[in-house]
Structure formats: C-alpha cells, structure tokens
Amino acid sequence: MTPEQQATVWRARLAGLPEQHAGIVVEHDGVVVGFALAQLGPESDAELNAIHVLPEQQGTGAGQALMNAVIDAFCQWGVVEARLHVIEGNERAQAFYRRNGWRVCGPAGSHEVGGAVVPILEYRRVVA
Secondary structure, three states: OOHHHHHHHHHHHHHOOOOOEEEEEEEEOOEEEEEEEEEEOOOOOEEEEEEEEOHHHOOOOHHHHHHHHHHHHHHHHOOOEEEEEEEOOOHHHHHHHHHOOOEEEEEEEEEEEOOEEEEEEEEEEEOO
16 A cells, blocks of 8 residues: 555545544654554444554554553453454454454454555454
8 A cells, every 4th residue: 555545545535534532643753653443332342443553663563552552441441351453364453452352252244445445353352
C-alpha cells in the first residue's frame, strides 16, 4: 500500500469513530513512532482497532507503552472484556498479543489490505 492509500483508509476509519474512543501516540525524541486506536461500542464492547509501531522501533518498548495505555483506557471505561483482530500469519503481532494476555478465539472473516483479501483472527482479553 502507498502512503496515500493508507491516508485514505485512516481518514475513513477516524471519521466513523464512536464518541468513546482513544487515539494514543508514542514518541521518541519528539517524533511519533507509533499509534494505537481503541473504541467502546454501544453495548459496552471494547475493541483495540489498531496498534502500529515503525519497524525500526519494534522491540524498543514503544508497542508495550501503547498496549498499556489502551488497557488503561479500557479500565477507565469499565470494560470487562475486549477484542482485537489480527491478520492470520502475522506471528510477531500474535506473539505480542499473547504476551499481553490476549487469547485467540478463532477465525473472524477476512479483510482487504492493499487490494489483497487476507484471513483475520479474533483475540479476546479479560480487562477487569
């Protein structure tokens, strides 16, 4: 995907957020190196929509700082359980989620990424 394509995708995602959401960034030396987006749905269902860190910042603790902030937001919202979706085969992300207490629930359909349709897995985590 090009940066322009990603910008279009994220504009659409951000425009459709519910009232209760958290957009979190992590910086290094004043430069944004990662972000996370989470939301609370109408039935008190919570979702970690995205967590991304620049490749050169992976392993530095930036992703963990984002995850901790998302879990804090879930706790403030009174969430009992949260979910996330991850591309099947993204082993690095899946290992990160498992280390943070998320458990795979199974297939969750598919998602288009850069013109390719890829299978998605759902993970859940008890928050409270």
